Every structure is written in structure tokens, then in C-alpha cells.
Amino acid sequence: MRLPALILFLLISLPLRAEPSPPLSVDTLEHGRFELSAQRGKWVLVNFWATWCAPCLKEMPELDEFDREREDAVVIGLAFEETSAEDLRAFLKVRPVSYPIALVDVYAPPEGWVVPRGLPLSVLIAPDGSEVKRFMGPVTAKEIEQAMVPAGG
Structure with missing residues (x-):
């Protein structure tokens, strides 16, 4: 009876095998092409958001500060809505952020990435490229940093 409990304990205690994130290559509005693969060695927060999403707007200043203050991390904003690049640029003049923003086609999101069922949705990628x-929902810098700790951040 003790042996199965020990085996179960060992299986639960083993670290989960990290799955690699799907590739991401998008044209941003002001920062050129963003390649997730070029970010190896850094933490990456992929943030799906929309201009009409109040929780998204609430988290933007904190994500901007997180991106500016951490040299080991970058944020990429994926505007997941039906709008034009011109309208999105006009919006960002009123609510600017320093991290790159890309407009994502809601009918053809980046291949391999989860289609958000709600916004905001953020995915934290480790320096080795694993999710x-x-x-x-909205995320704080503290929550992101707490998630980084067990993964070596």
C-alpha cells in the first residue's frame, strides 16, 4: 500500500514538461516585425487585447511599466479586433504604450495560438520559448513576476 502512494507522490512532484510555444511572427504598427524566436533568452508576455475592452485598457499602463522596467522581459500586444491600422494608431496616440502592438485578424489569428474566448488574454513565455x-482577464506585474519565479525568473 505504501509503494503506490510513494509512486503517486513522485509523479506529482516531478516538474511538468514545458511545451514550446507556437511560433509568432507579426508586423507591428510602429516597431517593425516582431519575431518571438528572436526573443529567446527573455521573458515574453503575449497580450491579446482590444480597444473596446475596459479590463484591457486598465492593464495597459502596468504592462507598459513592466515592459520598460525589466530588461529581461518584453511585452507584445496583439489587438484582437476588427479595426483598421489607422484607427488603432489614433487610439494609441490617446493611450500610448512603449511596447509593440500588432493588429491581429480575428478570422485568421496567428497559427497555433489559442483563439481568445475573452479579453484580455495573456500568455507568459519563458526565456527557453516554453509557455x-x-x-x-487583466494581469498585474506582480502576478506575472510570481509566475516567473517557479520557472526560474
């Missing part, structure tokens, strides 16, 4: 955690 660490998904955050549904």
Missing part, C-alpha cells in the same frame, strides 16, 4: 502560464 509558462495563461492569464485570463
